[in-house]
Amino acid sequence: MAIDKKRVAKNIDKLKKALKKGKKWRGPSDVHKLRTRIRRVQSVLESAQPQVKLSKTWLLKKLKRLHKKAGKVRDLDVMTGHLSSLHVSGEDDCLIQLQQHLGFQRHREEKRLRRAVQKQRAAVSEELSNSARRVEKTVDNNSKEESATAASALKLSAKLANPITLNRNNLHGYRTEIKDLRDILQLGVGSRNEKLVDALGKAKDAIGEWHDWEELLATAKKELDHANCKLIRELKSTADRKYAEALAQAESMRKKYLQIDRGRKSLRKKKALQNLHGRPQGQWQRRRTRMMFVLSASWR
Numbered sequence: 106m107a108i109d110k111k112r113v114a115k116n117i118d119k120l121k122k123a124l125k126k127g128k129k130w131r132g133p134s135d136v137h138k139l140r141t142r143i144r145r146v147q148s149v150l151e152s153a154q155p156q157v158k159l160s161k162t163w164l165l166k167k168l169k170r171l172h173k174k175a176g177k178v179r180d181l182d183v184m185t186g187h188l189s190s191l192h193v194s195g196e197d198d199c200l201i202q203l204q205q206h207l208g209f210q211r212h213r214e215e216k217r218l219r220r221a222v223q224k225q226r227a228a229v230s231e232e233l234s235n236s237a238r239r240v241e242k243t244v245d246n247n248s249k250e251e252s253a254t255a256a257s258a259l260k261l262s263a264k265l266a267n268p269i270t271l272n273r274n275n276l277h278g279y280r281t282e283i284k285d286l287r288d289i290l291q292l293g294v295g296s297r298n299e300k301l302v303d304a305l306g307k308a309k310d311a312i313g314e315w316h317d318w319e320e321l322l323a324t325a326k327k328e329l330d331h332a333n334c335k336l337i338r339e340l341k342s343t344a345d346r347k348y349a350e351a352l353a354q355a356e357s358m359r360k361k362y363l364q365i366d367r368g369r370k371s372l373r374k375k376k377a378l379q380n381l382h383g384r385p386q387g388q389w390q391r392r393r394t395r396m397m398f399v400l401s402a403s404w405r
Contacts, residue, residue: 148288
């Protein structure tokens with residue numbers, strides 16, 4: 106799977122423009138774009154190692170901090186949107202109180218984000234330009250670049266086989282592994298991985314939506330102190346429903362592309378893999394082999 110250098114350059118240019126636009130943000134969409142573009146550039150730079158000699162520690166550290174600050178603003182925007190969609194009879198005061206709290210928090214976090222962008226914009230943009238040139242030179246060295254990208258994708262895909270059982274404690278962390286692999290696959294040129302990318306995207310979005318409702322529920326429990334609040338009950342009911350949907354999406358993706366079906370084993374597939382390799386394989390080895398088959402189709 107060769108990296109599309111035009112797409113890489115485009116992502117870096119978009120990030121530089123988003124940083125430059127810092128003082129002119131007009132709403133939640135601008136913050137969301139900044140956060141998304143930071144994440145995509147992070148994936149490019151991380152997958153390009155070790156062939157590309159970057160100021161890796163410095164640049165990735167700065168991008169990580171900006172991504173985290175933008176993420177806090179974005180989370181508050183999403184929670185505000187979710188809260189606005191609720192209509193709970195008799196709980197208008199609670200809704201207003203929670204909306205005001207989220208608005209105050211959002212204003213504070215946006216100020217912090219703007220200060221960080223203003224402080225780091227020039228230095229980060231300069232290093233991004235240097236990194237773009239280095240990545241382009243590396244991409245021209247096709248064999249080394251393809252090997253590095255393939256190795257990165259395989260490493261990320263292997264992580265998707267763990268943990269064996271997904272639950273409330275590890276599902277959101279699992280979303281990070283999904284995003285990393287999806288970002289790498291989207292950088293490919295001429296690849297045939299649209300179905301996998303789509304499945305990863307659906308699982309990522311479903312898990313993210315569930316986590317947003319969980320965060321909103323936690324905030325409501327902290328800020329609303331009266332007993333038997335119907336708003337909190339409604340938030341909990343919605344969060345539980347979104348968790349079930351997110352878990353179903355993640356399990357569906359794992360079952361289709363990793364052959365993980367909540368611990369149940371297919372004897373026929375187990376024997377086929379044993380015959381292929383001439384010896385029994387461990388559970389982790391079998392899952393890694395299956396994902397390698399899926400990914401290899403997109404590298405040809």
